[in-house]
Amino acid sequence: MSHVFPRHTKATLPTVANGRGVYLYDQNGKQYFDGSGGAAVSCLGHGDADVTNAIKAQLDQVAFAHTSFFTSDPAEQLADKLIKHAPEGIDRVYLVSGGSEAMEAALKLARQYFVEIGQPQRRHVIARRQSYHGNTLGALATGGNEWRRAPFAPLLVETTHIAPCFEYRGKLEDEATFDYGQRVANELEAEILRLGEDSVIAFVTEPVVGATAGAVPPVEGYFKRVREICDQYGVLLILDEVMCGMGRTGTLFASEQDDVRPDIVAVAKGLGAGYQPIGAMMCTAQIYAAIEGGSGFFQHGHTYVGHPTACAAAFAVLTKLTDGGLVDACATLGAELQDGLMQAFGQHPNVGDIRGRGLFRGIEIVEDRDSKRPFAPDRAIHKALKRETFEAGLICYPMGGTIDGKQGDHILLAPPFIMDRHHIDEIITKLQTAMARVL
Ligand code: PLP
Numbered sequence: 001m002s003h004v005f006p007r008h009t010k011a012t013l014p015t016v017a018n019g020r021g022v023y024l025y026d027q028n029g030k031q032y033f034d035g036s037g038g039a040a041v042s043c044l045g046h047g048d049a050d051v052t053n054a055i056k057a058q059l060d061q062v063a064f065a066h067t068s069f070f071t072s073d074p075a076e077q078l079a080d081k082l083i084k085h086a087p088e089g090i091d092r093v094y095l096v097s098g099g100s101e102a103m104e105a106a107l108k109l110a111r112q113y114f115v116e117i118g119q120p121q122r123r124h125v126i127a128r129r130q131s132y133h134g135n136t137l138g139a140l141a142t143g144g145n146e147w148r149r150a151p152f153a154p155l156l157v158e159t160t161h162i163a164p165c166f167e168y169r170g171k172l173e174d175e176a177t178f179d180y181g182q183r184v185a186n187e188l189e190a191e192i193l194r195l196g197e198d199s200v201i202a203f204v205t206e207p208v209v210g211a212t213a214g215a216v217p218p219v220e221g222y223f224k225r226v227r228e229i230c231d232q233y234g235v236l237l238i239l240d241e242v243m244c245g246m247g248r249t250g251t252l253f254a255s256e257q258d259d260v261r262p263d264i265v266a267v268a269k270g271l272g273a274g275y276q277p278i279g280a281m282m283c284t285a286q287i288y289a290a291i292e293g294g295s296g297f298f299q300h301g302h303t304y305v306g307h308p309t310a311c312a313a314a315f316a317v318l319t320k321l322t323d324g325g326l327v328d329a330c331a332t333l334g335a336e337l338q339d340g341l342m343q344a345f346g347q348h349p350n351v352g353d354i355r356g357r358g359l360f361r362g363i364e365i366v367e368d369r370d371s372k373r374p375f376a377p378d379r380a381i382h383k384a385l386k387r388e389t390f391e392a393g394l395i396c397y398p399m400g401g402t403i404d405g406k407q408g409d410h411i412l413l414a415p416p417f418i419m420d421r422h423h424i425d426e427i428i429t430k431l432q433t434a435m436a437r438v439l
Contacts, residue, residue, distance in 0.1 A: 019046025022419050024395065032390070033415075035427050036397040040210060040243045040360070040414035043270040043330075044320060051275045051316045058312035067306045074311035081318050082280060085252050088261050091285035094298070095278065095306045099242035099268035100134025102279035103204075106264045107138050108300050110202040110236045113287050116294035119234075124195045125157075126188060126235075127204040129404045130164035132212045133240050142204050145212050145405035160195065162187040164209065165218040168353040168364065169372070169403060181222035189229045202236040202264075203229075207254040210243035213402050214362025214410030215355055217249075223260035236263040236287075242279065243360075246270030247321045248414060250331030250358030257357065263287060270321075276313035321417075330417040334358035337413070337424050344428045350439045359417060364402060365409040365439070374408040381438065382409040388434035394427060 006013065014026035022045045024032045034042055044051065058074060065072060079093040094109070096102050107125065114122040127133070129144035140149060141156035144164075149156060163170060163184045171180040192200050203226065209216040230237045239262040244254040246267055251257055253265065264287065268279030291298055304310070321327055338354065338361060345351045345363060352366035365385070367375045375381045382398035389396050389411075402408030415427065 021045045021047065022416050022423060030393065032393050032395050033423065033426055033430065035389075035394050035430075036412060036414045037270075037416055038274060038395070039269070039397060040248060040412070041269045041272075042274045043247060043326075043417050044273045044275075044317060045416035045418045046274075048273070048275070048320070050320060051273065051313055054312045054316035055275060055309055058309045061308075063309050064304075064307060066303070067301075072306065072308040072311065074308045074315055075306040078280075078311045078315040078318065081315060081322070082267075082282065085318075085322055086282055087253055087255060087265060089284045089286075090262070090265060090282045092283050092288040094281045094283075095311060096268075096281065096302060097277045097304045097307065097310065098279045099240075099266065100136040100139045101302060102242060102266035102268050102281045103133045103139040103142065103238075103240060104136055105281040105300055106238050106240075106266050106283075107142065107202070107204075109281065109283060109287065109291075109298065110238060110264060112299060113236070113290050114201060116290045119198065122199055122201045124200045125159045125202050125204060126191050126195075126200060127159055127161050128164040129161045130166055130209055130213050130216070131161075131204070131206055131240075132210070133204060133206075134242070143212075145401055147401050147405050149405075160191055162191050164213070164216070165222045166209075166213065166216050167219050168216075168355070171219075177219050178221050181219035182225050185222050185225035185229065188226060189233075192229070192233045192235060197233055200233065200235045202238045204238045204240060206240045206242075206244060207258060207260070208244040208249055208357055208360060210360070211397070211399055211412065212405060214364060214399065214412045215244075215357070215360045216362065217355065217357050218258060223255070223258040227260050230263075238262065238264045238266070240266050242266055242268045243414075244357075246318075247327035247330050247417060248358055248360045249356075250327065250334055252322065252327055254357070271314050271317065272310060273313075273317045275317065276307075276310035278307070278310040278314045280314075326417045330358045333417070333419065333421070333424070334360070336421060337361055337415075337427070340424045340428050344432060345435075348435070348439075350435075356413075359413070359415055359419075361413040363411045363413075365411065374403065377407050382411070384438040385409070385411060385434055388437045389430060392430040392433045394430035394434070396427075396431070
């Protein structure tokens with residue numbers, strides 16, 4: 001009997017035995033193409049010697065030293081490199097152990113910033129209905145996924161949620177795409193005014209929505225308008241790039257493609273690429289200066305902040321991403337993957353939309369293509385797709401709750417950047433097999 005507490009207590013999972021390149025193998029030697037990098041994590045695939053050697057070298061030096069006593073070379077190097085490539089204005093890095101921790105730190109820093117600058121009345125956070133920002137209570141409160149929030153609702157701090165920018169579902173038939181983006185961005189202004197002009201701390205959003213909706217990019221002009229509104233009302237813009245960042249969309253930060261300047265940005269997943277658990281919360285010089293010139297103390301912390309071994313792994317990963325041409329490869333392969341998916345499934349009666357950027361692609365599954373009617377939730381199409389793709393030797397990330405966390409199914413693909421062109425055919429063939437069985 002296993003003593004591990006699994007997420008699905010009734011599921012019997014195979015045991016992972018090893019991983020090489022784009023493949024994982026179970027205890028029976030069955031091969032799986034890692035088409036989602038787990039949950040958009042393994043951007044370098046498995047068994048990357050540069051990263052494992054960097055970890056081993058750091059372990060031989062010092063595995064861990066607490067950040068109340070020491071800084072470390074790996075933490076300093078990693079922070080320097082992140083800032084070198086970060087969005088304009090981002091100047092400081094707070095290193096944590098994953099995405100939820102990065103988002104918790106972002107929320108707390110945003111609130112503390114206003115306390116430090118003498119605006120303690122600011123207490124509201126606005127996010128979007130179609131969003132996931134982590135499973136710890138602060139991050140969960142910020143997320144808009146009803147299903148994930150429901151059991152914990154009494155424990156969640158009040159957060160208000162506005163419409164996402166989800167063209168496939170939200171744009172009216174006779175509405176221009178640009179106008180749609182402005183309309184949903186303007187919901188932010190309306191919500192700020194409803195809550196009280198000087199009472200909002202931050203607007204939190206994923207630039208390209210990941211798990212809750214399947215690689216949904218914003219429309220042109222949306223983030224420009226969001227930034228204007230944030231500036232007008234002194235609201236901080238927190239971008240959650242935990243899933244879509246670190247090259248996944250074809251640029252190191254997804255928001256680069258929308259020309260938007262965050263005040264705080266969170267990354268994780270691809271930063272450690274699965275080799276170590278690590279995340280980062282980054283902020284502007286202005287926010288840092290408020291803390292430095294105020295209390296001089298960010299009232300937060302975890303034991304493993306700035307963990308040297310995790311930082312050494314992330315520095316090796318980031319070096320490969322930024323200096324090895326892998327982010328460009330991700331953009332090129334991503335465009336080819338989109339073409340391949342369109343050819344294979346573009347006319348499929350149960351495929352409503354194929355979308356995304358770079359190697360971050362979503363396929364929305366519908367019962368009726370013309371009306372965009374989703375399958376009834378009790379059909380649990382995404383669960384059947386997960387089972388059948390896995391059976392076919394493809395790991396992808398099918399999820400339900402595409403529409404406001406309530407109904408709808410999609411498949412998320414986030415394969416390793418090191419894959420070759422022929423792997424696109426492998427993904428498509430295996431998806432075809434699974435979809436034929438389920439639909
Ligand atoms: N934010 C986003 C956008 C995510 O997709 C996730 C995880 O899927 C998180 C935050 C939470 O990250 P973690 O699971 O590393 O805590």
